[in-house]
Amino acid sequence: MTTTKRVHMISLGCPKNRVDSEVMVGLIQKDQDFTMVPDADDADIVVVNTCGFIDNAKKESIDTILEMVDLKEKGLLEKVVVTGCLSQRYSDELEVELPEVDTFLGTKTFTEINRALRGELDEKSYIQPGSFLMSNESARTNTIRGGTAYLKIAEGCSRNCSFCIIPSIRGKQVSRTIDDVIAEANRLGESGIKEVVLVAQDMTSYGIDLDPKANRNYLERLLKRLDKEATNIDWVRLLYMYPWNFTDELVEIFATSERILPYVDMPLQHINRRILKSMRRNIQRDAQIRLIEKLREIPDLILRTTFIVGYPGETEEEFMELYEWVKEVEFDRVGVFTYSPEEGTYAATLEDDVPEEVKHERRERLMTLQQEISLKKNKEWVGTTTEVIVDGISEEHELVFEGRHYGQAPDIDGVVYLSFDYGGKMPTPGDIVEVEIQNATEYDLVGIVIPEQPINLDKGNLDFSMN
Numbered sequence: 001m002t003t004t005k006r007v008h009m010i011s012l013g014c015p016k017n018r019v020d021s022e023v024m025v026g027l028i029q030k031d032q033d034f035t036m037v038p039d040a041d042d043a044d045i046v047v048v049n050t051c052g053f054i055d056n057a058k059k060e061s062i063d064t065i066l067e068m069v070d071l072k073e074k075g076l077l078e079k080v081v082v083t084g085c086l087s088q089r090y091s092d093e094l095e096v097e098l099p100e101v102d103t104f105l106g107t108k109t110f111t112e113i114n115r116a117l118r119g120e121l122d123e124k125s126y127i128q129p130g131s132f133l134m135s136n137e138s139a140r141t142n143t144i145r146g147g148t149a150y151l152k153i154a155e156g157c158s159r160n161c162s163f164c165i166i167p168s169i170r171g172k173q174v175s176r177t178i179d180d181v182i183a184e185a186n187r188l189g190e191s192g193i194k195e196v197v198l199v200a201q202d203m204t205s206y207g208i209d210l211d212p213k214a215n216r217n218y219l220e221r222l223l224k225r226l227d228k229e230a231t232n233i234d235w236v237r238l239l240y241m242y243p244w245n246f247t248d249e250l251v252e253i254f255a256t257s258e259r260i261l262p263y264v265d266m267p268l269q270h271i272n273r274r275i276l277k278s279m280r281r282n283i284q285r286d287a288q289i290r291l292i293e294k295l296r297e298i299p300d301l302i303l304r305t306t307f308i309v310g311y312p313g314e315t316e317e318e319f320m321e322l323y324e325w326v327k328e329v330e331f332d333r334v335g336v337f338t339y340s341p342e343e344g345t346y347a348a349t350l351e352d353d354v355p356e357e358v359k360h361e362r363r364e365r366l367m368t369l370q371q372e373i374s375l376k377k378n379k380e381w382v383g384t385t386t387e388v389i390v391d392g393i394s395e396e397h398e399l400v401f402e403g404r405h406y407g408q409a410p411d412i413d414g415v416v417y418l419s420f421d422y423g424g425k426m427p428t429p430g431d432i433v434e435v436e437i438q439n440a441t442e443y444d445l446v447g448i449v450i451p452e453q454p455i456n457l458d459k460g461n462l463d464f465s466m467n
Helices: 015-029 055-073 085-097 110-118 166-170 178-190 218-229 248-256 273-278 285-296 316-329 356-379
Strands: 005-011 034-036 045-050 079-084 103-105 148-152 195-199 235-238 263-265 302-309 333-338 385-393 401-404 416-420 432-440 445-449
Touching: 005 015, 015 034, 015 045, 015 079, 015 110, 015 148, 015 195, 045 055, 045 085, 045 110, 055 079, 055 085, 079 085, 079 110, 085 103, 085 166, 103 110, 148 178, 178 195, 178 218, 218 235, 218 248, 235 263, 248 285, 285 302, 302 316, 302 356, 316 356, 333 356, 356 432, 385 416, 385 445, 416 432
Parallel strands: 005 034, 005 045, 045 079, 079 103, 148 195, 195 235, 263 302, 302 333, 416 445
Antiparallel strands: 385 401, 385 432, 401 416, 432 445
């Protein structure tokens, strides 16, 4: 009699990586020889889906692998399988340094997960170039609580930003067809999902690889069809809207669509002309400023971005140019990374001449500025009423429910902590409810649910506690 093996999945890194983890979970669940469990302590096998993008992410991945290897050495695990970007990038080195790991799978070969769990692969490191492009027919289990799901519309990246290793890890961009994306969105909507979050490495270049003659309008065509056809979906959110290919038609879609949220996540990285040129960004200072001005004309638009400080050669004057611009524009959300050289990139050939303490000091100054801006903007929500999608019990405060308004992306932005008038109907995760905002902090809001009949999904998404 075959004993069912218990498998725990640990997913690290970005939402795009999480979708890969969800595909693996879907494949594992279809196999009667395995069952998923929410904790590593209860597992026979642990799968670690790693991130290999920047130093901090690599360190988190290595630390997690070592923790699982330690459990295996203590006899508490039978196998450890490592997948994802770190495995794709460093499988040869990892195989030598971590002989306790049973199998390494890459960004294209992780669909062999069941064979890896059984020990049926001939090679310990099973790596191929590029990335697996899922389809609407791919096995996949949504692991986000509430009524939200990611929808990955493309893989890889064909850009050559000087600091980024992603094209070397995941290959050139390959896009799913519009029909396939629409089919998955409708399937998610029929299952009770109310918010889909579109993700891709370079969202605004979606579809160019499918039809070069489309010339910048492929994403626009997808969004118009989602807005019209995905009738069971209330919110469509986009992540990683790079500034190149950001057409006036896209701006119009964000301004007028029924389902496409007025939320733009657009990594800009810097504003100084010299640094942008060295970064090999395809848009320069003046064009970035004009695009921001157009977006700011959209009522109630939420604008999120990320910056890199301490890029090779960045002077105090160049940093202050960025600082003053952030102060002037008042972005709604800002993430700041300190530059770290990634082998195999153009920037890594430049002299990394900004001391680490200066990099961190600049990041701290920019983040402190943004905290002040964020608090100011959040206070403007107090006294207003807005729709909030209920995610569930707060991970920070176990006696409090939390959700997000249209300007808060899952796992990236802040949340709305919810209280209730108990004379009304108690909402459940996945409901979209009207909330009166009563208080604000730098990142989060506090509100009371207005006691009206909310949309009741009663869908019970699976949650495997993926980190």
